[in-house]
Structure formats: structure tokens, C-alpha cells
Amino acid sequence: MIGWRHPSLGTVDRTRPLSFSFDGQRLTGFAGDTLASALLAGGPRILGRSFKYHRPRGLWGMGGEEPNAILDVTQDGLTTPNVRATTMALREGLALRAVNAAPDAARDRFALMDLAQRFLPAGFYYKTFMAFGWMRWEPMIRRMAGLGRLDPAHQPPAQSPGRHVSCDLLVIGAGPAGLAAAHAGATAGRRVWLVDEAGKPGGSLRWRGGEIDGAPWEEFASRTAARIEEAGGRVLTDTTLWGAFDHGMFAAWERRDGLPDRHWRIRAAEVVLAAGAIERPLWFARNDLPGVMSSEAALHYLHLYGAVAGKRIVVGCANDAPYATAAALSAAGCQVTLVDARPETPQAPEGVRLIRNARIDAARGLREVGAASVEGEHIDCDTILVSGGFTPSVHLHCQAGGKLDFDSAIDALIPRSATSDIRTVGAANGAFGLAAALQQGHAAGGGTGTAPRATGEAWAISPERPDPTARGRIWIDPQNDVTLKDVRLAAREGFRSVEHLKRYTTLGMATDQGRSANFAGLAAMAALTGRTIPETGTTTYRPPFAPVPLSVIAGLRRGDTFDPPKRLALEPRHSASGARLREYGGWLRPAHYGEVEARAAQAEALAARQSAAIFDASPLGKIEVQGPGAADLLDFCGYVAMSTLEPGRARYGFMLAENGIVHDDGVVLRLAQDRFIVSASSSHVGSVRLMLEEARQDRFDPDRVFLHDVTAQWVTLTVSGPAARALIEGSGLPLPDLPPMGVAQVKWKDAPLRVARVSFTGDASWELSVPARHGPALHAALDAARAAQDARWIGMEAVMILRAEKGFILVGKDTDGVTMPQDLGWGGPRNRRQDQYVGGRSLFTPEAARTDRRQLVGLEVEGDPLATGAHVLAPGERRRSAGFVTSSYHSPFLQRPIALAMIEGGRHLMGQDVTVFHLGETRRARVAPPCALDPKGERLNG
CATH class of the missing domain: 1.10.10.1100 (BFD-like [2Fe-2S]-binding domain)
Known part of the structure; x- marks a missing residue:
């Protein structure tokens, strides 16, 4: 135990001691500690073992760059694996366990692996697999792989709340440059979001201190936070912004003590990256021994937590930054030797021995640092602090598509300006000095006038590089x-x-x-x-910037939140009318009105045929396709050509997958020469939009055609039946004179009203669509006129009966994963079209040309309706299924059962009897056309 706690430094609460354990050893820290600071101040130095050789490892850094202090943390009997000790706050009763060590970090039995290091060089995995057969070695290597241990009993929280937000200016990093950018933006009245992964704003100011505008930096930080709040912005601390994604979306993980973590998806008009820089190590023999630490990290732990890295300390560097570390440690009572590789250096801090123009050759010690070799001189020490320069944190700039330039002055890659939509400032942009960081941040935040002022020169940096010819294990x-x-x-x-x-x-x-x-x-x-x-070159930067728990980014996944249904805008009104709601195609919709489903559905279907019915068709897709290239896009994505459709008309069609299988069916409305609405099935709106978007981006000019899914922005109520026209006229709604499949847009009470004569029931029908905010008024108008026509509100169960009477299909219910349009009786476009369209070539394969494919037919049967899913046996065979019943109902209007089925060569079996098998019982049915009601369509005229 080398580290110790300074009696007065730090901001921990010494009146609140917290007990915890590490590898079974009882230890004590204070409220305000991190796991790393508590272990540094009073714990063992060996905190883990390396992955391959199981060499001892100690604390290195202070944040996400920490490679060694990775722990399994048990709290209240539940274990979280692979927690970075530098990023988790200490709590009472935590049990910490080193990873990759058995039985513990100090006595790891696999330490013998280090003796075999000459036989396990880089690439030995590949060579072993190739030379000796991978099946022999893979199980052994897999057993040794991995770091922490998963606790099967530790179930993540039911959900981590997710939030979608937008702002004028997103500032990533709350150090001096980030504070200056946020201050400038908020002062200009912009809505600013300031995000930082530390618990408090300030960045390096928190441990290095400094004055801004002649006052302590804390005043500037407080003033900035107040202005952000006044302008409607927000400061998020303990939040890691972990990824930059397409279309300006940024993902952030917020850690909340005592509450579920929260996941933010942020879109900003402008973004400033002020993520700072990471201190590099030095490269000398045995530089991995516990006790070799980052110089900046040691200063961080000293000033924030009073945790001192050692007592006899050697600091190695080639830049000015560690001089503050050496001075602070010396003032704290440590014996400090500063080794600077530069021949010309600043003056030695008081009480510090300075060795110029020299480098550390090697660290000495059996399992941890016991001495340092400096140009052949043996210096007794218990800690070696190193600073080999700084690497700007450019990850998010590169994730956003940015490029890098090499700055030879600091020997580092920095963001190339204007190559991403992110402006990078401060140390992340190679500016290592308080004044420069403030000036860059102020300018990036849109500040006018004088930037915040600070004293002090930028650090002089002469970065070190590893010598690949050096001897020893480095x-x-x-x-x-x-x-x-x-x-x-x-x-x-x-x-x-x-x-x-x-x-x-x-x-x-x-x-x-x-x-x-x-x-x-x-x-x-x-x-x-x-x-x-x-x-x-460099490797590719990909999200996440830091490890993020899967439970944070996972979707809502339990109980009612596993796949939450979409809700109708008029749901309260339907419920007030007695609707019983059920999920259909991802939407919670009225199933029927009344208590007993079977009786209610029959009565509603009969009323729809005899008088009129109203049902909520809002979930039907409303994907607007606009622009000069809209018709070409729809022709390419659809089985039925839409470019010949006249404005003010609608047409039924299919969308196919690339293998020619029917993916969706629906109606396309042409409102103008360059404006269409694709009315996809309610369950397929998302996939249809993605298919259109993929084609738009891959094959068409995205500037000539645009897609907008406005399904949720409109309420659609369908009025159907012989008395539908009279009901609409009695409601006071304007009713343009339209033929079947006609479309018109009119005004009603200063609201746009779209009227379409589209029928899913086989009777005269009008789809009435208004913006969602006018939905209640439309509902009230139709409901008030309902009684005069003896009309009813009907639910989806009645609609299913009505559409089955007409032989109208539901894709996914009356089709399966091999159904092509010709199987449904829609072979015309395949035979006529000469242009290319999605799935077109697949319709002419030998498989598609088979005459014994399953085809859509109707079934007539005596007695009770057939069971949906029942098998239709092949003619002359007793066991082989030739198809199945897809839909089956009792028709209250026809007063007999009706059914749809997919049967091999079904159209050739018209008028013949087939055997239907279900749960051990057989029945006879006659093959008939799918349309059981009004095959000539005379009822459509109203």
C-alpha cells in the first residue's frame, strides 16, 4: 500500500467514511471518492491482471482512457462486470473484485503465463489454429478469454428512459473551451446543451485551477450555467456523449445516482467539440509495472480527492504540463525527482530535483515500481509519473465523417476544419493553454466582442515517441x-x-x-x-466512444413496453362509444362495439350492408411521395404502374420484394402531377417507407423526389354502405361528386378535407381525412348524423367479415412467404410491363411459372364456418396438404359461411369438392371464386 490520503487537500466529505472491500480486503474511503481515488489513497497497488500474460496491473489514468483498473462490482448481492474504477462513484458496502485473476489480483495462479511469453507472440492465435487445428485449441482459448464475470441473477432495470431533444448549439465537453463556447451561445440567446462526462463542469480547471476575467474560474462556470438555463438550454453532467450518427443525431448516456440511467438522442443546429486530450505514456523497459501512472491523473487525484500516488516519486516528461504536478506533490510532502528529456526547461519547482536532457530507461521492481533507471542512474522511488505528450480526442469528429491533419508541433493528429459539421476547439484541436482554449471556444460558440480573458502561457510540448529499436519489454x-x-x-x-x-x-x-x-x-x-x-494512417473511429451498457440503449422490452402499440387520436371517443380495443397491425383499434364480440361483429357487419357503417381507418399508411421524380420512383417500387394515373384518381397495387413475393398491397392516390400518397397497410407502413427510401437513395436523384410519412398527422374515418352518401350529406360535410377510386381535396370549417372513394368493404365508401387536430370535430359531425340513417360504428372484426365477403386479402394473413401477384389473380402487369421494377425478374423464373402454385380461391361449405388454418388435402391423397384456409367467417348478409384459401392449382379446381382437414376431423368444401358478394361490383355505385 503506497498511496496515501493528504489531510487537507481534496473535496471529499471526510465526515462520511464509506467502507468497501477489494479482493476480500476491507478498506475505507469517503463520500465523493471514485473507486479509483479510494483505492489509490488506501488500497493495494495491484488492481488487476493483463489479458494475455496475466502481468500485474495498477491504476494508470483518471477517465475513460483507464486500461488497467477494471473491476467486477457487487452491490446488494448483484454484480456488474467490467466497471472502470475511474468512472464509478464509491458507495457504502461495495465489494470489488479484480478481473482476469484467480483467486485474486495479488495471487493470480495464471501469472505463470508470463514465463511462456516468448512462445505467445503477436499472432500466435492464428498460427496455432493454422498449424495444429483450431478445434483442439479454440475451447481452451475461449475458456481463458474474457475479463469480468457475468452475474446471471443481475437483471438490468426494466427500462432506461429515452429522450429525443433538439437544440441550437450542442457543446460536448465542459472544460474551459466548452464553457467559453456555451457562454457565447447562451449570451446570444441560443438554446445550448452542454454535455460533460464528469460530475461537475470545469474539465482540467477543476484540478489545475485558474482565473477567467480576473476571477476564479468557478464564477465563470456558474455564470455560464445560469445563462444556459435562462436561454432554455440544459447542462448535463455525468453524461457520456458516445456516438455521432447520420443526419446530425448524437447519442448520450446519462448516469443518475439512485435513478435509472437515461439515454438521450440529441439533434443540434450546430455542434462544438471540446473533449480535451489524453495524456500519452512514456515508453521504457517494464513501463507496465503497477506504480507507473499518468502525471495528469496524479494531479487530478491529488487536488480533487486528496489521494496521493506515492511518497518517493519520479516524474518523466518532455513538456511543461507535469511541472504543476511535481510542484503540487512536493508541496504535499512527497520527495519528487523531475526528469525532463529537453535540454532547456522551465525552472525546477521548489523542493523538486530536476534532471534535464535525460530519459527514464527502465522501471525496476519485482511486481511493482521500486526504482527508476535514468540514464544509468538508479533512483529509488515507489511511483513513476509520465507524460509523453497529448493526443487530442477527435473520435466524434471522425465519427461524423471528419478528416485529420498532422500537427508536427505537438506531434498529434488534429481535426481538419470543414470536413465535418462539428467545430473542434481547445485541447481537442491542439490548443494547450487556457487563453487559447477560451478564445477558440468563444469563437466557435458564435461569440462577439472580446473572448473571456485568462493569464498564463500555453504549454511548451516536445512530444516523445517510442523507439522501436529499444531493448527490453516495452x-x-x-x-x-x-x-x-x-x-x-x-x-x-x-x-x-x-x-x-x-x-x-x-x-x-x-x-x-x-x-x-x-x-x-x-x-x-x-x-x-x-x-x-x-x-x-489511422484506424477507423466508430461508436461507441466509451462502453455503454446494453440496457441503456436497448428498446422498451418488457410487458406492455415490449412492443407498445400505436394509439389512435380518437381512442377516447371510441372508448366512450363502447369500443373494445385490440391490437391490429401494431395499432390499438376498436375490435367491436358492445360486450359480446361474436354477436357484436355480426350485427355491425350486417348494418354495414343494409344501411351504413363508420370505422376509423387512420392507421392506413399515408406516405407522401413528392417531386418531379415521384412517379418514376413509384413505378420502380410498385408492381402496378402509377405514372399513368391521372391526378384526382386512385389505384390499387402491390409492392414486391426482390424475390417477387408480395410484400404489401394498398391504394396510391395521385393528388397532383408531382404528388402522391401511398396508403400502405397499417402493419407495413414502416417497411414500405424504408423500401421507397432505399430506392430513392440508391437509384434516383434524392433532390427530385421526397418522402414523408404523415400517417400519424391525419385522422381518416371511412363511411361505407348503401346509406353512406346520405349520412355524409346529413353531417354537413362537403361531398364532391366523385366516381369510384376518385380523390378530391376540399375545405371544411377552414380545415383541409381529403375525400377518396376507396372501398375495403365492397360497398360504396368514402374515406374522409382531416389533420389530426380536427379529428374530434369530424367524429362528432358523423356521429350526429348516424342515427338518421340507422348507421353504426363498427370495429375491425366486422371489417374483416366485410372484406372477406368481397375476397379482399390481408397481406400476411391471406398470403405467405411464397405468394406472388399472379397467385392472387393479378398476372396482368407481369405480362404487360416492359420496364424494370422491384421483383419483376423474379416473376419469370421456373418457380414462378409453375401451374401448381398455391392460388387464392374461395371455399363454400355447409354448416359451421371452417377453421382458419385448416389444411386442404391434395385431390386423391389422404395426407398431403395442398394448401390451407386463410380466412373464415359466417357472413350475416349472405347467411352462410365464407372462406378464403390458398390451394395448389386452385383456379383449376373451381366447382370441385375438396377435403378440409383440421384436428383429426375432415369436411367437404367446394372451391369457388374468392368474391362471394357482388362479383360485378354494382354495390360500389352507392
């Missing part, structure tokens, strides 16, 4: 045990591409995603191959 990825020797081996064996280097050596594939390792690998490969870093 680690560049400590969690995955990648050494400089492994990079040399990859170069020698031809794996010189950065993507090949990554996969051959596993460099950068640890849980820290190579934050401190990737630069070393690139620099070493560049030196070995005689290239520059820009010529060597």
Missing part, C-alpha cells in the same frame, strides 16, 4: 499485452497497414479502445517502415 497496450516487439514482428511479417497491425497484434482493441496505445503503435510502425504518421 508495453504500448498494457491491457492486451502488446509490446514494441509485437509491432516489430508485425512489420517483419508484412502486416504494415494500420488495420492489419490492429488485428494481428490486438493493438487498440482493449476496453479503453487504444486511447493511450494507438499513437505509440502508429509511431512505431511509421519508424519501422520509413513513413510519416500521415502516410501510415
Whole structure:
């Protein structure tokens, strides 16, 4: 136990001690600690074991870059695996357990793996599999793979709330540059969202301090937060913005103490990235020993938590940043030696021994740091702090499609301006100085006038690079045990591409995603191959920026929230009318009105044939297709050509999958020469829109055709039956004179009213559509006129009977995964069309031309209706199914059962009897046309 707690430094609450354990050892921290600071101040130094060689590992960093201190955390009997100690707050009673170690980190029995390191170089997995047969070795390697252990009893919360928001300016990072950008935006009256993964704004100011505009930086931070709130914005702390996605969407994970985590999807007009930079290590022999730490992290733990990394400390660097660390540790009572590789350096801090123009050669010690070798000099120490330069955090800029430029002054890749929609500022843009960070942030936030002022010069940085010819075992990825020797081996064996280097050596594939390792690998490969870093290239940056629990990004997935149904705008009115609701096609819709379903559905269907009926057809898709290329898009995506459709008319058609299978059917309305509405089935609206969008982007000019799914923005009520016209006229609604399949747009009470003579029942029908806010008024008008015509509201069960009487199909119920349009009696377009359309070629394959395909027919039967799903036996055979019943009802109007079925060669069996088998019983039925009512369509005229 080397680290210790300073008696006065830090902001932890020393009046609230918290007990916890690590690998069974009882320890104490304070409220306000993180797991890392509590372990550093009073715990063991060995916190884990490396992945491949099981070498001892200690604390390195202070945030998401931490590669070593990965723990399984048990609280209240439930274990969460692979928690980064630097990012979790300490709580009472936590039980921490090192990962990848048995029985614990100090006594890991697999430490013997390190003795076999010469036989386990980079790529040994591949060579083993190829040379000796992978089936022999894979089970053994799989048993040893992985880090933490999953707890089967630990079920994630029922849901993590998700939120969709938008803002004028999104600022990522609340350090000095981010605060300046947010302050400028909020001052200009813009709605600003400021997001930071720390518990408080301030970034490096929290441990380095500083003055802004002549006052402590805390005043500027408070003033910024107040202005953000006044302008309607928000400050999100403890929030990791983990991904940049298409169309300007950013995903953020908010951690809330005592409450379920929350997931944000943020869209912003402008985005500023102020994510800072990550301190690089130095590369010397045995630089992976516990006790080798980031210099900036040591300063962070000292000032925020009073946790001191050691007592006799060597600080290695080639830049100005660690001088503040050395001064603070010396003032705290530590013996500090500062080793600076530069011949000219700032003055040594008080009480600090400064060695110029020198580098650390090696760390000494059996299992943790006991000394440092500096240019051959042996220096006793218990801690080595290192700073090899800084790597800007450009991940989100690259995720958004941005490119990078190499800045030789700081030896780092920085964002190339104007290559993404994100403006990067501060240390993330290579500006290492408070004044420069404030100035860049102020400008990016749209500030006018003078930027916030600060004193102090920017750090002088002379970044270090690994020497690929150096002797000894030098680690560049400590969690995955990648050494400089492994990079040399990859170069020698031809794996010189950065993507090949990554996969051959596993460099950068640890849980820290190579934050401190990737630069070393690139620099070493560049030196070995005689290239520059820009010529060597970088790996691809992909979300997530940091590991995110799957429970946070998972959808709503339990009980009623597993697949929540969509709700009708008029649901309260239907319920008040006695509707019994049920889910149909993803929508909660009236099934029937009244108590007993079978009796209510029969009565409603009969009323629809004898007088009039009204039902809510709002879920039918309303996908607007607009633009000069709209007709061409619909022709390509549809089986029935729509370009010949006249404005003011509607046409029924299909959409096919690429294999020619019917995906959806519906009506297309042409409102104008360049404007259509695709009325898809309610259950297929989403997939139809995606099929249209895919074709729009891949085959057509996206600037000539546009798609908008406005289904939820409109209420559609359908009035059907012999008295439908009289009912509408009695309601006071304007009723244009339209032929069947005619469409018109009129005004009603200053609201747009779209009238379409489209029938799903076989009777004269009018679909009346108004914007959703006018839906209640439309409902009230029709309901008031209902009694005069002895009309009824009807539910979906009655509608199912009405459409089956006419032989109208439901895709997915009366079709299956092999149904083509010719099987439904729609072979005309296949024979006539000469142009290309989705699925067209598949309709002419030998399979599509078979005469014994299952075809849609009707069935007539005596007695009770047939069972839906019953098998139709092949003629002359006793056991083989030739098809099945798809829909079956009792028709109250025809006063007999009706049924639809898909039967092999069904149209050739018209008038013949077939055997229907169900649950051990057989019945006789006669094959008939699908349309059982009004085959000539005379009832459509009203």
C-alpha cells in the first residue's frame, strides 16, 4: 500500500467514511471518492491482471482512457462486470473484485503465463489454429478469454428512459473551451446543451485551477450555467456523449445516482467539440509495472480527492504540463525527482530535483515500481509519473465523417476544419493553454466582442515517441499485452497497414479502445517502415466512444413496453362509444362495439350492408411521395404502374420484394402531377417507407423526389354502405361528386378535407381525412348524423367479415412467404410491363411459372364456418396438404359461411369438392371464386 490520503487537500466529505472491500480486503474511503481515488489513497497497488500474460496491473489514468483498473462490482448481492474504477462513484458496502485473476489480483495462479511469453507472440492465435487445428485449441482459448464475470441473477432495470431533444448549439465537453463556447451561445440567446462526462463542469480547471476575467474560474462556470438555463438550454453532467450518427443525431448516456440511467438522442443546429486530450505514456523497459501512472491523473487525484500516488516519486516528461504536478506533490510532502528529456526547461519547482536532457530507461521492481533507471542512474522511488505528450480526442469528429491533419508541433493528429459539421476547439484541436482554449471556444460558440480573458502561457510540448529499436519489454497496450516487439514482428511479417497491425497484434482493441496505445503503435510502425504518421494512417473511429451498457440503449422490452402499440387520436371517443380495443397491425383499434364480440361483429357487419357503417381507418399508411421524380420512383417500387394515373384518381397495387413475393398491397392516390400518397397497410407502413427510401437513395436523384410519412398527422374515418352518401350529406360535410377510386381535396370549417372513394368493404365508401387536430370535430359531425340513417360504428372484426365477403386479402394473413401477384389473380402487369421494377425478374423464373402454385380461391361449405388454418388435402391423397384456409367467417348478409384459401392449382379446381382437414376431423368444401358478394361490383355505385 503506497498511496496515501493528504489531510487537507481534496473535496471529499471526510465526515462520511464509506467502507468497501477489494479482493476480500476491507478498506475505507469517503463520500465523493471514485473507486479509483479510494483505492489509490488506501488500497493495494495491484488492481488487476493483463489479458494475455496475466502481468500485474495498477491504476494508470483518471477517465475513460483507464486500461488497467477494471473491476467486477457487487452491490446488494448483484454484480456488474467490467466497471472502470475511474468512472464509478464509491458507495457504502461495495465489494470489488479484480478481473482476469484467480483467486485474486495479488495471487493470480495464471501469472505463470508470463514465463511462456516468448512462445505467445503477436499472432500466435492464428498460427496455432493454422498449424495444429483450431478445434483442439479454440475451447481452451475461449475458456481463458474474457475479463469480468457475468452475474446471471443481475437483471438490468426494466427500462432506461429515452429522450429525443433538439437544440441550437450542442457543446460536448465542459472544460474551459466548452464553457467559453456555451457562454457565447447562451449570451446570444441560443438554446445550448452542454454535455460533460464528469460530475461537475470545469474539465482540467477543476484540478489545475485558474482565473477567467480576473476571477476564479468557478464564477465563470456558474455564470455560464445560469445563462444556459435562462436561454432554455440544459447542462448535463455525468453524461457520456458516445456516438455521432447520420443526419446530425448524437447519442448520450446519462448516469443518475439512485435513478435509472437515461439515454438521450440529441439533434443540434450546430455542434462544438471540446473533449480535451489524453495524456500519452512514456515508453521504457517494464513501463507496465503497477506504480507507473499518468502525471495528469496524479494531479487530478491529488487536488480533487486528496489521494496521493506515492511518497518517493519520479516524474518523466518532455513538456511543461507535469511541472504543476511535481510542484503540487512536493508541496504535499512527497520527495519528487523531475526528469525532463529537453535540454532547456522551465525552472525546477521548489523542493523538486530536476534532471534535464535525460530519459527514464527502465522501471525496476519485482511486481511493482521500486526504482527508476535514468540514464544509468538508479533512483529509488515507489511511483513513476509520465507524460509523453497529448493526443487530442477527435473520435466524434471522425465519427461524423471528419478528416485529420498532422500537427508536427505537438506531434498529434488534429481535426481538419470543414470536413465535418462539428467545430473542434481547445485541447481537442491542439490548443494547450487556457487563453487559447477560451478564445477558440468563444469563437466557435458564435461569440462577439472580446473572448473571456485568462493569464498564463500555453504549454511548451516536445512530444516523445517510442523507439522501436529499444531493448527490453516495452508495453504500448498494457491491457492486451502488446509490446514494441509485437509491432516489430508485425512489420517483419508484412502486416504494415494500420488495420492489419490492429488485428494481428490486438493493438487498440482493449476496453479503453487504444486511447493511450494507438499513437505509440502508429509511431512505431511509421519508424519501422520509413513513413510519416500521415502516410501510415489511422484506424477507423466508430461508436461507441466509451462502453455503454446494453440496457441503456436497448428498446422498451418488457410487458406492455415490449412492443407498445400505436394509439389512435380518437381512442377516447371510441372508448366512450363502447369500443373494445385490440391490437391490429401494431395499432390499438376498436375490435367491436358492445360486450359480446361474436354477436357484436355480426350485427355491425350486417348494418354495414343494409344501411351504413363508420370505422376509423387512420392507421392506413399515408406516405407522401413528392417531386418531379415521384412517379418514376413509384413505378420502380410498385408492381402496378402509377405514372399513368391521372391526378384526382386512385389505384390499387402491390409492392414486391426482390424475390417477387408480395410484400404489401394498398391504394396510391395521385393528388397532383408531382404528388402522391401511398396508403400502405397499417402493419407495413414502416417497411414500405424504408423500401421507397432505399430506392430513392440508391437509384434516383434524392433532390427530385421526397418522402414523408404523415400517417400519424391525419385522422381518416371511412363511411361505407348503401346509406353512406346520405349520412355524409346529413353531417354537413362537403361531398364532391366523385366516381369510384376518385380523390378530391376540399375545405371544411377552414380545415383541409381529403375525400377518396376507396372501398375495403365492397360497398360504396368514402374515406374522409382531416389533420389530426380536427379529428374530434369530424367524429362528432358523423356521429350526429348516424342515427338518421340507422348507421353504426363498427370495429375491425366486422371489417374483416366485410372484406372477406368481397375476397379482399390481408397481406400476411391471406398470403405467405411464397405468394406472388399472379397467385392472387393479378398476372396482368407481369405480362404487360416492359420496364424494370422491384421483383419483376423474379416473376419469370421456373418457380414462378409453375401451374401448381398455391392460388387464392374461395371455399363454400355447409354448416359451421371452417377453421382458419385448416389444411386442404391434395385431390386423391389422404395426407398431403395442398394448401390451407386463410380466412373464415359466417357472413350475416349472405347467411352462410365464407372462406378464403390458398390451394395448389386452385383456379383449376373451381366447382370441385375438396377435403378440409383440421384436428383429426375432415369436411367437404367446394372451391369457388374468392368474391362471394357482388362479383360485378354494382354495390360500389352507392
